[in-house]
Amino acid sequence: MEIIENKKKYDVVIVGSGAGGGMATKILTDNGLTVALMEAGPFFDPANPDQQLHLKWPYESPRRGRGSTRAFGDFHASYGDWKVEGEPYETKGDTKFNWWRSRMLGGRTNHWGRISLRFGPNDFKRKSVDGLGDNWPIGYEDVKPYYDKVDKLIGVTGTKENIYNEPDGFFLPPAKPRLHEMYYKKGAEKAGVKVIPSRLSILTKRISNERGVCYYCGQCGRSCGSYADFSASSCLVFPAQRNAQGKLDLYVNSMVREVSVDKKGKPNGVVYINKDDNKEYKINAKVVVLAASACESARILLNSKSPYHENGLGNSSNMVGKYLHDSTGTNNMAFIPDLMNRKTYNEDGMGNMHLYSPWWLDNKNLDFPRGYHIEIWGGLGTPSYGTGFNFNSLNSFFGLEVGGYGDRVREEVKKYYGSTMGFSTRGESIPNIDNYCEIDPEKKDKYGIPVLRFNYNWSDYERKQAKHMNETIKEVVHNIGGHMLWENGGRDNGLLTPGEVIHEVGTTRMGNNPKTSVVNKYEQLHDAKNVFIVDGGPFVSQADKNPTWTIMALSWRTSEYIIDELKKQNI
Amino acid sequence: MNRRDSIKTIVISSLASGLLLEGCLSKEKKIIYENVWKYKYGRTPEELKRDLELLNQVFFSSEELNKIRVLANLIVPPNKDGNIDDAEVPEFIEFIAKDAPSFQDIFRDGLKWVDIISNKEFEKNFIDCNESEQKSILDSVAFPKGKKNKEEAFFSTFKDLVITGYFTSEVGINDLGYKGNQPNFWDGVPDEIMRDHGFSYEKDWNYKFVDPLKRNDIAKWDDDGNLIS
Numbered sequence: 001m002e003i004i005e006n007k008k009k010y011d012v013v014i015v016g017s018g019a020g021g022g023m024a025t026k027i028l029t030d031n032g033l034t035v036a037l038m039e040a041g042p043f044f045d046p047a048n049p050d051q052q053l054h055l056k057w058p059y060e061s062p063r064r065g066r067g068s069t070r071a072f073g074d075f076h077a078s079y080g081d082w083k084v085e086g087e088p089y090e091t092k093g094d095t096k097f098n099w100w101r102s103r104m105l106g107g108r109t110n111h112w113g114r115i116s117l118r119f120g121p122n123d124f125k126r127k128s129v130d131g132l133g134d135n136w137p138i139g140y141e142d143v144k145p146y147y148d149k150v151d152k153l154i155g156v157t158g159t160k161e162n163i164y165n166e167p168d169g170f171f172l173p174p175a176k177p178r179l180h181e182m183y184y185k186k187g188a189e190k191a192g193v194k195v196i197p198s199r200l201s202i203l204t205k206r207i208s209n210e211r212g213v214c215y216y217c218g219q220c221g222r223s224c225g226s227y228a229d230f231s232a233s234s235c236l237v238f239p240a241q242r243n244a245q246g247k248l249d250l251y252v253n254s255m256v257r258e259v260s261v262d263k264k265g266k267p268n269g270v271v272y273i274n275k276d277d278n279k280e281y282k283i284n285a286k287v288v289v290l291a292a293s294a295c296e297s298a299r300i301l302l303n304s305k306s307p308y309h310e311n312g313l314g315n316s317s318n319m320v321g322k323y324l325h326d327s328t329g330t331n332n333m334a335f336i337p338d339l340m341n342r343k344t345y346n347e348d349g350m351g352n353m354h355l356y357s358p359w360w361l362d363n364k365n366l367d368f369p370r371g372y373h374i375e376i377w378g379g380l381g382t383p384s385y386g387t388g389f390n391f392n393s394l395n396s397f398f399g400l401e402v403g404g405y406g407d408r409v410r411e412e413v414k415k416y417y418g419s420t421m422g423f424s425t426r427g428e429s430i431p432n433i434d435n436y437c438e439i440d441p442e443k444k445d446k447y448g449i450p451v452l453r454f455n456y457n458w459s460d461y462e463r464k465q466a467k468h469m470n471e472t473i474k475e476v477v478h479n480i481g482g483h484m485l486w487e488n489g490g491r492d493n494g495l496l497t498p499g500e501v502i503h504e505v506g507t508t509r510m511g512n513n514p515k516t517s518v519v520n521k522y523e524q525l526h527d528a529k530n531v532f533i534v535d536g537g538p539f540v541s542q543a544d545k546n547p548t549w550t551i552m553a554l555s556w557r558t559s560e561y562i563i564d565e566l567k568k569q570n571i
Numbered sequence: 572m573n574r575r576d577s578i579k580t581i582v583i584s585s586l587a588s589g590l591l592l593e594g595c596l597s598k599e600k601k602i603i604y605e606n607v608w609k610y611k612y613g614r615t616p617e618e619l620k621r622d623l624e625l626l627n628q629v630f631f632s633s634e635e636l637n638k639i640r641v642l643a644n645l646i647v648p649p650n651k652d653g654n655i656d657d658a659e660v661p662e663f664i665e666f667i668a669k670d671a672p673s674f675q676d677i678f679r680d681g682l683k684w685v686d687i688i689s690n691k692e693f694e695k696n697f698i699d700c701n702e703s704e705q706k707s708i709l710d711s712v713a714f715p716k717g718k719k720n721k722e723e724a725f726f727s728t729f730k731d732l733v734i735t736g737y738f739t740s741e742v743g744i745n746d747l748g749y750k751g752n753q754p755n756f757w758d759g760v761p762d763e764i765m766r767d768h769g770f771s772y773e774k775d776w777n778y779k780f781v782d783p784l785k786r787n788d789i790a791k792w793d794d795d796g797n798l799i800s
Contacts, residue, residue, distance in 0.1 A: 042615070046613075048613075050613065051613040052612070052613050053612055053613045055752060055753070056611075056612045057741065057744070057752065058739035058740075058744075059659070059739060059740050059741060060610055060611055060612050061610055061612055062610045062622060062625070062626065062663070062666045062670075063663075063666060063667060063670050064663060064735065064736065064739040065739070066670065066671070068670050068671060069617075069618050069621065074612060075612060077613075079615055152792070155790070160796065160797075168796060169796060170792045170796045171796065171798070172790055172798070173779060173781040173782065173786075173798065174778055174780060174781070175757055175780060175781055176757070176758065176759030176760070176772055176776075176780050176781075177759075177776075179760045179764065179765075179768065179770075182760070182765075182768070182770045182775070183768075185775070186770075197778060204781045204786060205781065205785070205786045205787075205788070205790045205798075206786065206788065206789050206790065207789060207790050208789065209789075213786050213787060215754035215755060215756070216754075216755055216756060217751065217753065217754065217755075218751065219752075338768065343761075343764055344747075344748035344749065344750055345750055345760070345764070346750040346751045346753075346755055346757075347750075347751065347760070348751035348752065348755075348757070349757045350757070380749065380750070380751070381749075382749060382751060382752055383738045383739050383743070383744055383747060383749055384739060385735055385739060386735060387734075387735050387738045388731065388734035388735045388737070388738045389731040389734070389735060390731065391730075391731075391734050401714065402714070403713050403714035403715065404713050404714060405645060405646040405647075405709060405713055405730060406645065406648055406706075407648060409646065409647050409734055410647070410652075410746065413738060413747065414747065414748070417747060417748075
């Protein structure tokens with residue numbers, strides 16, 4: 001097929017407009033570089049009334065928000081979920097893997113939980129702690145200045161706690177806990193579990209005149225129209241567009257297939273399919289920055305085959321796609337009788353929990369090597385599709401009749417409204433070379449691009465951790481007189497399917513040794529010094545934290561390195 | 572052409588072709604058009620087109636819809652706080668049956684069954700039975716023990732949708748007492764409720780929470796990360 005070449009030559013082409021790509025766009029254009037930003041999905045602005053999802057009522061959807069076209073319901077700000085029409089993926093053997101894609105400007109940062117945690121000193125050196133996996137080639141002290149800058153630019157709530165592996169930052173004030181969260185605190189502390197205010201990238205206090213302040217509708221997952229939560233579109237790409245004075249070109253609906261190389265094998269841009277006309281185009285650039293998400297960036301590299309890079313670009317080590325790992329997770333839910341028959345008030349609050357539990361134990365004394373944190377949910381939430389299903393099933397805890405209809409429906413729905421709590425435990429898995437994505441030998445997506453095939457299995461490290469998660473939650477619930485609504489069992493103790501926590505990282509891992517890693521400590525390909533990866537791919541290990549804050553800190557650091565190297569004419 | 576106009580164009584052109592295929596009348600065209608624009612949230616053009624196609628189809632007959640209305644009123648009886656029609660529950664169930672086709676056979680068969688059983692027991696159709704006759708039929712399937720039979724499964728699924736349809740409507744949300752989905756300032760659980768549950772922010776937490784009077788002052792920190800504005 002003929003490739004239509006854009007004559008313009010950019011300093012940098014960035015693939016993906018989420019956390020990593022958005023940050024690189026902002027830093028590189030602020031420093032005067034010309035940038036082409038490629039996004040596979042459409043333009044998205046949560047403040048655009050036609051795209052607005054927040055402050056809507058369930059009856060503004062004909063299906064009352066049911067998740068018929070979006071996994072988490074109509075009002076959830078993600079175009080695409082674990083399935084994207086025309087963009088399949090495969091799994092090998094008995095592997096189960098679910099791969100989330102958000103095809104829109106800002107990517108997954110539009111819908112994410114805004115939980116913004118720094119990795120601690122131990123998180124970069126896990127091998128030194130427990131002998132498993134590998135250390136990062138950098139440490140907390142290398143990343144700390146960038147975490148500080150991200151805190152100040154983006155904004156994050158929190159409190160000074162002086163916990164060694166949960167470093168403090170520059171925090172905005174926390175919001176008071178909700179009622180069920182007070183119960184959680186009571187039960188957790190009795191079980192010896194630490195509880196602290198949440199660290200969320202939500203503006204409880206103004207940080208600039210370009211963004212609003214949280215008005216507590218609890219709907220960050222719908223992406224905030226006053227830009228009071230962090231989404232890469234509203235907080236990075238739009239400010240970059242305003243400041244760039246023509247130096248930034250945004251290409252939406254542009255699906256990048258591969259990194260192109262010149263006659264000597266040096267990368268010189270990207271080839272993409274324009275979804276509007278289905279034709280192939282080429283963007284020329286001195287530097288290529290991949291930020292398409294850990295698996296999509298690995299896919300682009302593996303599909304970038306040429307006589308110089310027969311194995312795919314950056315893959316002389318055969319490490320691209322290897323060490324894929326997601327956070328571990330189990331979900332539990334409980335009924336708390338003390339929360340029955342509630343007086344109602346507006347309890348929406350911020351768009352996630354107001355307090356949480358960071359990892360509080362030492363794995364030296366446990367039968368599993370890595371930790372986890374606890375997120376909680378509940379309260380007097382917005383009714384949504386599913387509200388009132390099995391409306392009086394909780395009667396079974398009192399030996400009362402379950403079922404029926406009529407006047408009792410209103411009475412019993414109200415009796416139990418706000419009386420259940422959920423617990424999402426999210427932990428660190430051990431990166432494993434046998435968990436990987438690769439190019440499927442046959443299948444292609446609707447754009448003709450070869451698709452990924454996943455190989456992934458949990459090990460006993462994760463299964464034992466999941467058992468501990470479930471036991472902890474049971475103890476917390478017991479301490480506040482609650483009842484578990486289900487028991488996580490089976491071989492995996494309720495571990496979520498890999499990919500379901502949507503924290504997949506590690507596919508282009510960082511290291512000093514080009515034989516065992518894909519990028520160096522500046523996220524620069526060992527095999528091509530003008531190609532960088534700024535998504536979760538370079539993570540050596542995931543920590544029991546959420547990856548976004550670290551993706552952005554590293555992207556900022558890499559962007560400064562790119563600026564410096566271009567000045568020195570090294571790339 | 573702005574974005575709204577361009578989406579409207581998509582709708583109108585696919586509406587036209589849809590109507591041509593369905594052979595609908597122009598009166599219905601107007602109704603469908605109003606239905607599409609009654610629902611407004613950030614749908615993608617593909618989702619809008621899908622909604623349009625579903626709203627453009629009819630699944631339940633008017634007899635079935637009548638039966639749905641009678642059943643729904645038995646499940647959530649009308650009172651001063653709201654009723655099934657104000658909550659647009661029948662419309663919601665019609666839409667869901669098209670949106671999630673796995674419901675179709677369950678509902679269609681279940682709606683047939685209520686007449687079969689009412690004719691057997693009372694020699695008339697379900698909607699012609701009096702309320703106590705209707706309830707005697709529903710009581711036979713409303714309290715399943717163990718694995719549900721087909722009729723119990725129908726009533727349980729139908730009941731779930733009626734109740735969720737009611738409590739996700741404007742009247743149902745008010746009836747429930749949900750107070751949110753509006754800009755406000757969260758200053759914690761009301762004092763008397765905290766007291767009722769034996770909690771106190773002052774006693775239980777040593778944190779400086781958000782100050783409503785200073786939240787619009789731009790954040791500044793000292794070098795140690797202490798907020799100073």
